[in-house]
Amino acid sequence: MKRITLVALLFIGAFFNVSAQQNDTIQKNNYLRVFLDGASESENYIKVKLWYIDYVRDRKQSQVHIIINSQPTASGGLQYNIRFLGHEKFENKNDTLQYIAKVENSNRENRDELTNVITMGLMPYLASNGQQKYMAFDYTDKTKLVEQSVDKYKNWVYTATANTFLSGDKVSEVLSADGSFSAARITDQWKTRLTAGLSYGSNNYETTTYNFTGKTVIKNLKGLIVKSIDDHWSIGLEPAFYASTYSNVKSQFSIAPGIEYDVFPYSQSVNDLFTFKYRLQPLYNTYIDNTFFNKTKEFLFNQIVDVTYTHIAPWGNISSTLTGSDYLNHAKAYRVDLVNQVNFRVAKGLFFNITGNASLINNQLSLSSVSLTPEQIILKQRETLTNFSYSMQVGVRYTFGSIFNNIVNPRYEGGVTIDNEISTKGETAD
Secondary structure (H helix, E strand, O other): HHHHHHHHHHHHHHHHHHHHHHHHHHHOOEEEEEEEEOOOOHHHHHHHHHHOOEOOHHHHHHEEEEEEEEEOOOOOOEEEEEEEEHHHHHHHHHHOEEEEEOOOOOHHHHHHHHHHHOOOOOHHHHOOOOOOOHOOOOOOOOOOOOOOOOOOOOOEEEEEEEEEEEOOOOOOEEEEEEEEEEEEEEOOEEEEEEEEEEEEEEEEEOOOOEEEEEEEEEEEEEEEEEEOOOOEEEEEEEEEEEEEEOEEEEEEEEEEEEEEEOOOOOOOOOOOEEEEEEEEEEEEEEEEEOOOOOOEEEEEEEEEEEEEEEEEEEOEEEEEEEEEEOOOOEEEEEEEEEEEEEEEEEEEEEEEEEHHHHHHOOOOOOEEEEOOOHHHHHOOOOOOOEEEEEEEEEEEEEEEOOEEOOOOOOOOOOOOOOOOOOOOOOOOOO
């Protein structure tokens, strides 16, 4: 027994001694310290390829903070924006690089291109840090440079979606299905989009003493035409058709001309977006049932103001949209919506995130005057009277330990996780 204990102690001691030596080696080298922000699923690959970098877990420990974000292109691909922010001896030595990931690219191709762009961006820092020998990257695209091919679709991009859900048991059945089709064409000067959608849902309950069947159908057809005026101003037009059994709307036809101003140039929208948008929306409604105001149809003038602010920074990101609307021919009918998202680095290793929205509602002109059954209310078959709505999600995340995070080890990541406290023999824990 003593011999086994001695061997175990020697083994544990050797393990921690090797680990300590590895950590000492990492901390004593002169590798560039980098904090990767937004690399997501490519992070492990980048760490393997750019092994001569020390990847730290907190931006305040880094010499270079890399922020990666993306926005969709007109063709369905992604434009990646990679910001390099220098710290310590590289203070105020900043740069931004971009590349376009085509929609037909594989994940591997996007990963390789992202790694190459990061390598290029790090070259000045590596040179200043005495790591010139690592200044190289692989260019794996074997295609030759040719003039842009003739586009038979003339910059139009088409998207079709379809979803369905079905569940049931002895006494109930729930079915939902929805589909949409969109066509979009986006250039520097014009944005054009047409979207059609249909949503269907049904609930059936049947017992020996009770029977209920309910359904909802929502149809919409929306258009959007936007013209760029300059780097701050745009004008737009939004025609639309809408019908909903949930909202008691048999048909709604509307058209909304509008104008938008961005405080920051649109070319900087990947980092900052601060827009003010105004729309005037005349619309004509016909209703399924008489409304509370004893209307079967009516003509309305709706005006809408949107204020949106988005900022991406080293400390995190924030996005907020405030929307206010009212009917010009119904002075007391209005609605205000506020939607906020915040992801904030509070301190080393501590992250705080919150998402929430709140609405003040006083514009339900389409509400049916017909009394609703308890089933319709519980199953949300029809819209009910309310003066507010809200939702919120809050979370924190904290990590601590070594500031270095260089090692990539995918072992034991696959398979099923076993929780001994809830698993029993013959069962698999989720």
